[in-house]
Amino acid sequence: MAEVLVLVDHTEGAVRKTTTELLTIARRLGEPSAVFVGTGFDGAKETLAQYGAEKIYRVESTDVTDYLVAPIAEVLAMIVGSAAPAAVLLSSSPGHKEIAARLAIKIESGLITDAVDVQAGDSGGLSTTQSVFAGGFAVRATVTKGTPIVTVKPNSATPEAVAGAAVEQAVEVSISESAKGARITDSQVKAASGRPELTEAAIVVSGGRGTGGDFSKVEEFADSLGAAVGASRAAVDAGWYPHGNQIGQTGKQVSPQLYVAAGISGAIQHRAGMQTSKTIIAINKDAEAPIFELVDFGVVGDLFTVLPQATKAVHTAKG
Amino acid sequence: MNIVICIKYVPDAQADLTFSESDNTTDRLGVEGLLSELDEYAIEAGLKLVEGAVGPDGAASTVTVLTVGPDRAADAIKKALQMGANAGVHVNDEAIHGSDAVATSLILAQAIKKIGIPDLVLTGMASTDGAMGVVPAMLAERLGLPQVTLASEVTVEGETVTIRRDGDLASETITASLPALVSVTDQINEPRYPSFKGIMAAKKKPVETWSLADLGVDAALVGLGAAWTTVESFAKRPPRVKGQIVTDEGEGGTRLAEFLTAQKFA
Numbered sequence: 001m002a003e004v005l006v007l008v009d010h011t012e013g014a015v016r017k018t019t020t021e022l023l024t025i026a027r028r029l030g031e032p033s034a035v036f037v038g039t040g041f042d043g044a045k046e047t048l049a050q051y052g053a054e055k056i057y058r059v060e061s062t063d064v065t066d067y068l069v070a071p072i073a074e075v076l077a078m079i080v081g082s083a084a085p086a087a088v089l090l091s092s093s094p095g096h097k098e099i100a101a102r103l104a105i106k107i108e109s110g111l112i113t114d115a116v117d118v119q120a121g122d123s124g125g126l127s128t129t130q131s132v133f134a135g136g137f138a139v140r141a142t143v144t145k146g147t148p149i150v151t152v153k154p155n156s157a158t159p160e161a162v163a164g165a166a167v168e169q170a171v172e173v174s175i176s177e178s179a180k181g182a183r184i185t186d187s188q189v190k191a192a193s194g195r196p197e198l199t200e201a202a203i204v205v206s207g208g209r210g211t212g213g214d215f216s217k218v219e220e221f222a223d224s225l226g227a228a229v230g231a232s233r234a235a236v237d238a239g240w241y242p243h244g245n246q247i248g249q250t251g252k253q254v255s256p257q258l259y260v261a262a263g264i265s266g267a268i269q270h271r272a273g274m275q276t277s278k279t280i281i282a283i284n285k286d287a288e289a290p291i292f293e294l295v296d297f298g299v300v301g302d303l304f305t306v307l308p309q310a311t312k313a314v315h316t317a318k319g
Numbered sequence: 320m321n322i323v324i325c326i327k328y329v330p331d332a333q334a335d336l337t338f339s340e341s342d343n344t345t346d347r348l349g350v351e352g353l354l355s356e357l358d359e360y361a362i363e364a365g366l367k368l369v370e371g372a373v374g375p376d377g378a379a380s381t382v383t384v385l386t387v388g389p390d391r392a393a394d395a396i397k398k399a400l401q402m403g404a405n406a407g408v409h410v411n412d413e414a415i416h417g418s419d420a421v422a423t424s425l426i427l428a429q430a431i432k433k434i435g436i437p438d439l440v441l442t443g444m445a446s447t448d449g450a451m452g453v454v455p456a457m458l459a460e461r462l463g464l465p466q467v468t469l470a471s472e473v474t475v476e477g478e479t480v481t482i483r484r485d486g487d488l489a490s491e492t493i494t495a496s497l498p499a500l501v502s503v504t505d506q507i508n509e510p511r512y513p514s515f516k517g518i519m520a521a522k523k524k525p526v527e528t529w530s531l532a533d534l535g536v537d538a539a540l541v542g543l544g545a546a547w548t549t550v551e552s553f554a555k556r557p558p559r560v561k562g563q564i565v566t567d568e569g570e571g572g573t574r575l576a577e578f579l580t581a582q583k584f585a
């Protein structure tokens with residue numbers, strides 16, 4: 001069976017959930033092979049084996065990690081050349097999409113981004129599903145040239161633990177000078193919030209301009225549900241919440257089981273980041289707010305009274 | 320300093336987009352279009368950089384905007400010239416209809432070579448219609464330029480460009496030598512509105528229109544037929560069923576919690 005390459009998304013060996021989802025998808029298409037780039041291999045190996053990686057390509061050169069995007073694309077192109085995989089899967093983060101883009105040009109292969117499902121095709125190859133036009137259409141597409149490259153959105157599969165052989169294969173790389181044009185000269189690691197990662201979270205609770213800058217009620221409600229916290233651009237632009245938590249067209253696109261919008265009007269750019277959520281709830285003072293068009297459950301009211309009451313009730317229900 | 324800014328004409332985001340039944344491409348007919356809002360940030364960044372730059376020998380800077388699109392895409396160029404860009408290039412050819420990011424990046428790369436590789440190629444972070452966010456990386460790959468993407472800050476000093484990139488886990492500083500390709504996010508600036516003077520001045524600015532033949536691009540490499548991916552089918556999703564809406568009269572929070580419990584979220 002042909003290999004299916006999965007580019008591992010990790011921080012110092014801590015593998016992100018999106019990668020275990022990709023390994024699960026890869027198994028539908030062939031034999032999962034993880035491509036691990038960076039430091040922390042030993043920490044990652046166990047998780048990758050647990051979720052079915054039969055092989056792990058290991059790349060540790062600082063020629064790759066000190067520069068933006070281009071060297072990883074070069075490494076992947078090299079591995080594609082020798083392994084002749086059935087497909088290459090990456091996550092749909094901005095960085096991975098850029099790697100996929102360069103790889104597509106290098107190996108002259110079709111690229112599909114932001115898939116929400118990938119299955120084996122009827123006549124070989126693969127078939128992807130994307131959700132487009134505000135989630136209004138489901139599009140099935142396939143790659144007609146080269147080795148299919150697909151970036152897959154978080155939460156598109158349930159990770160299945162299937163033991164893989166995880167045979168380690170060190171990859172010697174020689175990165176071209178031209179791929180080392182953009183050097184990362186400084187990296188300020190952000191403090192962790194202690195809450196789930198936004199794009200992976202099962203529940204996201206977001207606050208907007210309606211919070212008036214006080215996110216405490218939004219956070220307390222989120223914590224009662226074990227949720228991640230998001231924000232509208234209005235709240236981010238006002239400096240009330242970090243940009244990394246922005247939901248929408250120019251922020252994160254999330255697709256959780258439950259999305260709660262508090263004090264958010266529901267502008268089209270905000271919807272672009274959350275309207276594929278399974279269940280949507282809104283709390284807004286204005287009964288005419290467009291966000292109510294999307295909701296499964298809505299409360300017309302002041303978030304400063306509704307949220308604390310709900311938080312208390314959730315705590316009581318949980319005992 | 321010479322800058323080329325890639326700008327795209329897109330259907331209005333507020334309009335209802337649909338699929339063309341005939342060829343499975345996005346139906347843009349009858350939909351009002353405009354300059355992609357996210358490309359306004361690239362235009363503003365370019366204008367700011369040249370306003371701040373005085374060439375070593377007092378050399379003049381030129382900001383050229385480049386678009387690949389149908390007749391109406393001329394509107395995007397017009398707006399950019401009104402904002403302050405110096406010149407426009409419009410690649411317009413029947414054969415381009417249905418082109419994907421791979422083909423678009425090929426056309427853009429050839430056009431930039433014809434203009435002459437500038438100090439900086441600037442792009443937006445993503446088109447507001449397709450929003451794949453992959454054209455900048457493809458373009459950098461094709462032109463062999465350092466890729467310095469998703470900048471929330473950009474400065475040029477001498478022959479070096481430096482950006483800040485606000486990632487998930489870290490905020491990174493990235494540097495490259497010119498020439499380089501830089502894409503910018505909507506965090507970078509506040510795009511200006513065209514002034515009356517700018518609107519008047521734009522009328523006299525040069526705009527060139529090129530065909531694929533002018534660029535030496537084989538028409539067989541672009542358009543729907545040349546795409547490396549294909550849409551097999553599409554299905555309209557059923558519209559969301561309108562949910563239950565309650566007005567808070569003292570127990571809105573309790574009702575909310577009841578809904579959560581019923582749905583097994585709490």
Ligand SMILES: Cc1cc2nc3c(=O)[nH]c(=O)nc-3n(C[C@H](O)[C@H](O)[C@H](O)COP(=O)(O)OP(=O)(O)OC[C@H]3O[C@@H](n4cnc5c(N)ncnc54)[C@H](O)[C@@H]3O)c2cc1C
Nearest residue numbers: 208209210232233234248249250263264265270285286303
């Ligand atoms: C190119 C571009 C990209 C953009 N990208 C994004 C993006 O990624 N994400 C994004 O979110 N936006 C984005 N926007 C901005 C978007 O258009 C809206 O301006 C923004 O989403 C509005 O945020 P908001 O809903 O918090 O604020 P508003 O629209 O001002 O809504 C605030 C809401 O809070 C309600 N409210 C006020 N007080 C209370 C209270 N006490 N209790 C309950 N409700 C209350 C009000 O009734 C109102 O409905 C983008 C815009 C552009 C042009």
Ligand SMILES: Nc1ncnc2c1ncn2[C@@H]1O[C@H](COP(=O)(O)O)[C@@H](O)[C@H]1O
Nearest residue numbers: 325326387442443445446451452453454
């Ligand atoms: N047809 C086009 N003409 C000019 N520039 C484009 C075109 N398509 C994409 N771009 C540039 O590439 C960026 C990202 O586009 P995309 O990859 O389509 O999301 C845009 O912000 C533009 O700067």
